[in-house]
Structure formats: structure tokens, C-alpha cells
Amino acid sequence: MTNNPNLDDLENQRAQGGLGAGTVSETSAIDESHGRGEGVGEAQEVQGLSQGTIVFRRFVRHSGALFGMVTITAIALLSLITMGIGPIHGLWWEQDPQNPHTPENGSAPTLHMPKWLGGEGFAIGKFPFGQDTIGRDNFANVMLGIQTSLTVMIVLSIVVLLIGTTVGALSGYYRGRIDNVLMRLTDLVITLPVIVLGAVLGRLITVLPTKWGWSDSTKGLLDRWMPVELAIALGLILWTGLARLVRSEFLSLREREFVDSARVAGASDFRIITKHILPNTMGVIIVNVSLLMAASVVLETALSFLGFGISYPAVSLGQLISQNQTAFDTRPWLFWWPGLFIVLIALSVNFIGDGLRDAFDPRTKKVPSKRQMDRQSNRTLKSQASQKGASK
Amino acid sequence: MIRFLARRLLTAIGLLLVLSFMMYALLSIAMDPLDDLRISTALNKQDLINSRIRALHLDWPWYRRYASWVIHVLQGDFGMAWRTQQHVNDILPGAVKTSVQLVFAATVLALLIGVTVGVISALRQYTTFDYAITFVSFVLYSLPVFWVAVLLKQFLAIGVNDYLVKPHIMWPLAIVLALVSALFWAGALGGETRRKLITFAVAFVASLAALLVVMGTNWINEPQFGPLGIAVIGIAAALGVTALFAGMHNRRALYAALTTAVVGVGSYLGLRWFFFLYSVNDGILFVLLLIAIGVGLLIGFLWGGPDRGVSMRGGALVALVMSVAVWLDQLMWNYPDYFKALGGRPIPTMGTSTPNFTGDYWLTSLDRITHLVLPTIALVMISFAGYVRYERGAMLEVLGQDYIRTARSKGLPERVVIVRHALRNALMPLASIVPPDFIAMIGGAVLTETIFGWRGMGRMFIEGLRGSEVDPVMIYVMITGGLAMVANLLADLLYALLDPRIRVNA
Secondary structure: OOOOHHHHHHHHHHHHHOOOHHHHHHHHHHHHOOOOOOOOOHHHHHOOOOHHHHHHHHHHHOHHHHHHHHHHHHHHHHHHHHHEEOOEEOOOOOOOOOOEOOOOHHHOOOOEOOHHHOOOOOEOOOOOOOEOOOOEEHHHHHHHHHHHHHHHHHHHHHHHHHHHHHHHHHHHHHOHHHHHHHHHHHHHHHOOOHHHHHHHHHHHHHHHHHHOOOOHHHHHHHHHOHHHHHHHHHHHHHHHHHHHHHHHHHHHHOOOHHHHHHHHOOOOHHHHHHHHHHHHHHHHHHHHHHHHHHHHHHHHHHHHHHOOOOOOOOOOHHHHHHHHHHHOOOOOHHHHHHHHHHHHHHHHHHHHHHHHHHHHOOOOOOOOOHHHHHHHHHHHHHHHHHHHHHHO | OHHHHHHHHHHHHHHHHHHHHHHHHHHHHHOOOOHHHHOOOOOOHHHHHHHHHHHOOOOOOHHHHHHHHHHHHHOOOOOEEOOOOEEHHHHHHHHHHHHHHHHHHHHHHHHHHHHHHHHHHHHOOOOHHHHHHHHHHHHHHHOOHHHHHHHHHHHHHHHHHHHHHOOOOOHHHHHHHHHHHHHHHHHHHOOOHHHHHHHHHHHHHHHHHHHHHHHHOHHHOOOOOHHHHHHHHHHHHHHHHHHHHOOOOOHHHHHHHHHHHHHHHHHHHHHHHHHHHOOOOHHHHHHHHHHHHHHHHHHHHHHOOOOHHHHHHHHHHHHHHHHHHHHHHHHHHHHHHHHHHOOOOOOOOOOOOOOOOOOOHHHHHHHHHHHHHHHHHHHHHHHHHHHHHHHHHHHHHHHOOHHHHHHHHOOOOHHHHHHHHHHHHHHOOHHHHHHHHHHHHHHHHHHHHHHHOOOOHHHHHHHHHHOOOHHHHHHHHHHHHHHHHHHHHHHHHHHHHHOOOOOOOO
16 A cells, blocks of 8 residues: 555646646546546546545445444444433433343333334333343343443543554654564564453453452442453553554655655654654554454453453443343343344444545545446547537 | 574564563462452361462462473473363363364365455455445454354254254245355356346256255255265366366366366275275375375376476366365265264254264264354354455455556456466465464454353363463463464465565565
């Protein structure tokens, strides 16, 4: 991959039709003569737009990414509105999912599909996702689990962003001994499968308070912040991939002319790194962090499933599945709903990541459908014919 | 080269030492061997605590424990899982074998299927087929492996077992499967609308017929290829291999492949007697496989011609396919006995083998394979998606290169452009992605082993960590770390071998 999307795009633009408002018609004429499908309408599309706008437009055009955005927003809103966040209470009637209730509808979900979906009329009922073996509300649990997953995802990505970018930037920019030391550190972390290191760190978080006999209030505080702690711990493992990518970007960018000119102008190292090189690596960073976020959802649930991640009193989707997998035959809904939401969250974030990758990659082109290409080639033929007619 | 190897090995050993030191430190913080005693209500609680402290040397500082651990490991004593009083040396060989079996099977399958689908998807870029494959691979990529594994246990295994009690034709299932297969083939083979429709119709009828034969006759309970099936497989393999790697116009290659197929059918009849008269094992079968491949090479050589290598490769590939088919057929012949021995529920959901099950090579192999089915599906489903995405990208990258355009413009047939010029180069990056992926798979096996009750390394690690047993966890860390380093070294070497632009000594 070329390392600088903005410059390449600008160069393409220049090559295809020059910059400036007066050349728009000229550009489109050149573009039409390009022939079937080859960059149809590509040049007008980016004419005079900022890099951010170009990326945004490409992102919005990616239907998968749009689906991801809508889904993840809907899920986050649903969970925030029903269960609230922190001290703010949500609107759902059951705010403490650990409370047992008397079974209703034989503990089965009271959520019914509307008639046109083959159900018996839409109804939410008291326990839309059913109840577990001791009568706790599955809906409230799942919603809290979603919040945990989202928290882990966000905190983890911030940690990864900080460590990965710093390590990558330092070793790529300074090279030499710093690079050597930092890369050996990266090698060390990469050696073990993520889930193994994650399990050890997760275990550490659960064991430490009792082992060192901390006071109950500290323990309570730590328990409440469990998702954040786990996210930080996982972030300490997962930064390596980003660090390697940022390093390789820095290695090639630091040889470019604009860095030389900044240095000649007297800019400090810090300024060169943050103001000149880093903005050019944003694409790589954003794409990778977003794909990492999707992986982190699955990782967190997997650790909680094994019992090395989130544990009581915090709730995680993986923990719900592991608690209820023995009850699969009698209460399958306890298994379906958490799993469904894990898949939905991970899938949406994956799609967003894919959309971002396409948006930042200068090589992706909008591929016109066959009909569009035919129409375009007809138009080209016609304009060529009319030009011939005019020249006669 | 040797200097490079020596340097890398030395670094690896150093890294492993640092890793062990840091992990030991981390584990000594993260583990609490006294946790069950702390909340115990026994009268002699303090005595129990004291005796455990003495037994595990908890009164030593952790670095002293680490030093003693290192010395013991260097002497070949891997310590003890103290809760069960088992020596790690005793558990380890079985655990390693189990895990490697599982991960190896899954990696090979995922690689084969994933790469094939990825390449086809790249060749049909921006078609509905491509979008469908991309979507499916995204869904698979987002599936949590533990969830899938439980689903497989609950639906696939129990469903298949229930079905096998009284096999009958399930029309909806058969039609849906046939439709999916027809859509796949129509999309994968591509072409004009007319050709697609023909492919669709042919694939639909063929799949439906095959499914009806499997479901309707008693085939599913007494499966076999028979001489006819083996012959059909052999000829199909001969035609397919020739079409892909030599082109139908290369008559010598075609005849070499067909001759190998005929020889294969002939030796199948002989081998049936051989298997009937003598008991075999993995070693004998491996030798037989080598002989078969040798015969395939020889046939290709004897057909000769200016392009001997192509014929020889074709013959060897056909021989390989035939050998696998014969092996499968022999397993199938033994299947009814196995079915009876297991009381009619042949897909197990737990463990690596049926307890107290004995039999000859074929029966125990069947037992091993049926136990492998579910965990392998779970692992393959996840990593398959990664390979599809990766190989699609690599293939597209190569197809956009100038030398592909040159190859096309000098009039090479499309088959040669794709197989010789594009595919070979698109496969190269796999050399650097497969070894690390193997390590990730070992990590993924931690989950699969737990769910399917396999006594593998992952299970050893999980139980060790849960029970605060340092020794098994440390050995797991050392083995995985060592494997990772070997894998990375292998990736570099392989890449240097495949890509002449990369020099190892530099």
C-alpha cells in the first residue's frame, strides 16, 4: 500500500484534470473519454474536496459500514435508555438484574413477534428475553452485558491507541537502539496467544483484591470498575499490531521531503512527529483500531466465558452464556439472546472497519453497475459522434 | 545462512528466557494457591496453610522459586500439578499430541477451503458471488467460537445422531442444500447468463440426485464408494487436475493422469484384499501413500514428451487423490461395525475417543475422526474467514500487476495466466501468515478444548490457571512461546526460499 493517501489522491486529481474551479467541465470531458468503467466519474467526485470529506463520502457510500453504524447505534441506545449508565437510572422497570422474580409465562420470553412475522401480535411483556433458572430478568442482564462489551471496546481502543502509536512512532522515528528495544518488547508480547495472556491478566484482576486482603470498600469499587480494568489489561497486550504498523509507516514517511523541510525550518522532533508525520498515518491507525475493536468484543466475551474475565457482580455476555449453557435444552433463550448481541456488535464493528479501510484506501473505486457503464459508454460514443459532426 | 540461523536461534532462546522470567513473575502475582484455605472453616486451618506454604515453597521470594523452577526444567523435570498430584511430565505428551492433532487438522482444512474460495472470489470480483462470500466471511469472522461450539453440540451433533436412528428423505433440507450448491457453482464458474443458468440447472439436479441417493437408499448407514465410485473419482480427478495444471490440449499429461486413475482402480481391488488379510497402522499406510505417489510420478515420466514435469506432477496429484479415496472407502466399509459398537449415535460431543473402545486400526481411526468432527468444524469456521479475506486481497493485488497484463497481451490462455502467473505469486504471502496463524489457532483451541472436553494443552493451561498451579501453566507458556518462535523463523525462511528478492543474510 502506498503510504500517503492524501498526496496520492491529489496527484491523481492533478493528473486527471488539474485543480481549480474553472476546469470542471474539462475534467468531465477527459473522464468521459476514459471508456467503460475506468474511473467513471472519479475525478469530479473528489474535485476541490478536503481529505476528510472524501473519506466521509466514501464511507457513507459503503452500505455495509452504514448498516454497521445504524446497528451499533441502535444497540447502544437501547441498552443506555433501558438500563441507564452509572448513577443515572434507565427506563426499564428492573434496574437490578440480580433480583429473582416469580416466573411468568413459564420463564419463557414474553416478547412476541408481530402478526405479519408469523407471531401472535406484538407484545413486549414483563420479561421479553425470558428468565433464568432462579427467575432473574434476562433482558436486564443482556442489556448490562452489552454495556460491558461496549465499555471494554472503547477503553481498550483508547489504551491501544495511546501505547501502540507512541511505541510505533518512537521506534520508527528514532530507529537505532530505541527501535531495537521497543521491537524486542513487541516480539515478547506477540509470542503468546492473546487469549492466554488475557486469561492470566484477567485472573490477576479477580484474585488480587482477596489475596492482598484489601478492604471491602476498595473491593466494591474495583468490582464496579471491572470492565474498565479488564479493558486496560487487554489493551496492554493488544497494542503490538498497531505499533508495528505505525512503525513501518514512520520508517517510510520520515524519509520524505516534507519531513526534511520541516527539519530545515527548525521544527523540533516532537513537532515533526505529531504535526507532520502522525496526521499522515491516521488512516492506518483508524482502520486498524476499528478492526481491533471488533476482535476485542469477541475476546472479552470469550475470557468471561472461560471465567477469567468479567465476573459477579459485573455482567458480561460471555459470562451469561457460560452460566446458561447447561440449561440449553430447557431454556434456549438464555443462550440465544446474549450470543445474538455478541454477533451483532462484532459484525457491525467489523463492517465499520471494512468501510473505513475502503474509505481511506485511494485505490478503491466505486464500481459502476453494468447498466451505468453501458449508459456511460453510450454517452461517450454519442459525444464522440457529435464532435466528429462538428469538426466536419 | 547458518550465521543467520544461529543468530535467530540465540535470540529466540534469549527471548524465551525473558518470557519465562516475566511470566513467572506475573503468575506469582496472579495466582493464589491459598484461596480455598482462606475461606475454609476447618479447625486446623492455620496448620493446613502452613503445610501448603512449606510444600509449595511460598515462603521463598518468587525469584528464588523461579530459579529453582529453571534448574528443574533444564534437568527435564517439569514439576507437578499439585492439586491432583500429577507429574507434568506424565500429562504433557498426551496433551501435546491431542492439541497438535486438533489444530493441525483444522489449519490444513481451513487453509485449503479458505484459499480456494478466496481465489475464486477474487476472480469474480464485484459479482454477487463475491459479495455473498465477503458477507459470509464477515459473519463467520464475528462469531464467537465458544457460542458456535455449543450450538454445534446442541444442533448438529444431536440432530445428526437423531436422524441416523431412522434415516429418511428430508425434502426441504435436500432442496435447500441443492439450491445452495447450485448457486455456489453458478456463481463460482461464472460466465454469461446462459452459461450460468445451465451451470445452475446441472448443479441443482446433480446435488439433488446425490442427496436423494444418500438419504433415500441405505447408503448413509452402509456407506462405500465401491469400484465404480473409485473409478468415477479417479477419472474426475484426472480430468480436473489436467484441466487446471496442464490444459486439455496437453494430451500426454491427460493420458498420464488417466493411466494413473486406471492403475489406481486396479490397485484398489488388490488393496481391499490386502486390508482384509493384514492389519495395518499409520506407518504402513504412509508407505503405501508414498508408493502410490511414486507410481504416479513414474507414469508421468514414462509418458514422457518435452514437458515431462507437468505430466509427472499430474500423475502424482491423481495418485494422491486416489489414495485418499481408497482410504476413505476402507473407513466406510468399517463404519457399520463402528455404528453398532456405539449404539447408533456415532457423533460424540465430548472427549477425544470413546472410553474403553478397542478395535483394529480402521475402527480406532473412525473413532478418532468422529471425535474430531465437531471441534474441527468450530475451528475451521472461524479461521476460514480470515484466509478467504486474506487470499482474496492477495490475489486481487497480483491480478492488478503489470506482468499479468503482459501475460494476457502476449496471448497466453487465461488458465495459464491465472494458475501460473497469478496464483503462484498470490500464494506466496501465505508463507508469512500461516505460521503465526497456527499459533493463534493454538490459542483458539483453549476454548474449543474446554467446551468439547479434550484433554489437550489448552485444557491443561486453563485448569492450571484456575487451580493456581504454576508448573503446568509455565510449561504451556514455554511450549507455545517456543512454537511461536519456530513458526516465525520458519515463516522468514520460507519466504526467503520462495521470494528471491529477499535475502536472508542481509
